[in-house]
Amino acid sequence: MPTAPEIFAVAEAWQAAANAQDRVRLLELSEPEIEIVGPRGVARGHEVLGAWLERAGLTTRTKRAFVRGGTVVLAQHGVWHSVDTGDLQGEADLATSFRVVGGRIAHISRHEKLEDAFGQTQLSESDVYDVPSGLGAA
Numbered sequence: 580m581p582t583a584p585e586i587f588a589v590a591e592a593w594q595a596a597a598n599a600q601d602r603v604r605l606l607e608l609s610e611p612e613i614e615i616v617g618p619r620g621v622a623r624g625h626e627v628l629g630a631w632l633e634r635a636g637l638t639t640r641t642k643r644a645f646v647r648g649g650t651v652v653l654a655q656h657g658v659w660h661s662v663d664t665g666d667l668q669g670e671a672d673l674a675t676s677f678r679v680v681g682g683r684i685a686h687i688s689r690h691e692k693l694e695d696a697f698g699q700t701q702l703s704e705s706d707v708y709d710v711p712s713g714l715g716a717a
Contacts, residue, residue: 581649581679581682583646583647583708585682586646586648586649586650586651586679587644587646587651587708587710589608589651589677589679589682589683589684590644590651590653590677590679590684591641591644591653592604592608593605593608593609593677593684593687594639594641594653594655594675596608597632597637597638597639598638598639600632602629602632602633605628605629605632606625606628606629607683608683608684609625609628609683609684610680610681610683610684610685611624611625612624612685613625613628613684613685613686613687614685614686614687615627615628615631615687615688616686616687616688616689617631617688617689618689633662634662635659635662636659636660636661636662636668637657637658637659638657638658638660639653639655639656639657639658639673639675640655640656641653641654641655641710642654642655642656642672643707643710644707644708644709644710645697645702645703645704645706645707645708646702646706646708647702647706649678649679649680650676650677650678650679650700650701650702651676651677651679651708652674652675652676652677652693652696652697652700652702652706653674653675653676653677654672654674654693655672655673655674655675656670656671656672656673657670657671657672657673658670671691673689673690673691673692674689674690674691674692674693674695674696675687675688675689675690675696676688676690676696676699676700676702
């Protein structure tokens with residue numbers, strides 16, 4: 580059974596690849612049939628994930644983390660920029676939940692509120708994980 584640091588490291592590496600727009604690394608860290616849940620519904624697979632990466636314009640900064648079993652919830656601050664112009668489109672606090680299976684992300688879901696992520700994953704404040712220095716928390 581992977582440890583909390585190992586599970587967290589996969590989620591944080593996935594998020595770093597998304598922030599860097601590193602499609603190759605993002606796909607390496609994702610199950611081929613990754614389930615992606617967001618405001619537009621549920622989709623699956625590398626093709627959908629790659630298309631999302633190209634159009635989202637989202638970067639996130641992890642503020643807090645919660646880990647139990649193979650599940651990670653990251654409380655984050657997200658910033659959206661136009662992929663065409665780079666202009667700021669908006670920013671907000673949000674939460675992202677991940678399910679890690681075999682060292683790769685099998686499920687990712689964005690949530691408007693941390694409480695929503697807790698409700699979906701059954702994690703709570705008691706599952707807090709101390710984010711290593713320099714890995715996104717500020």
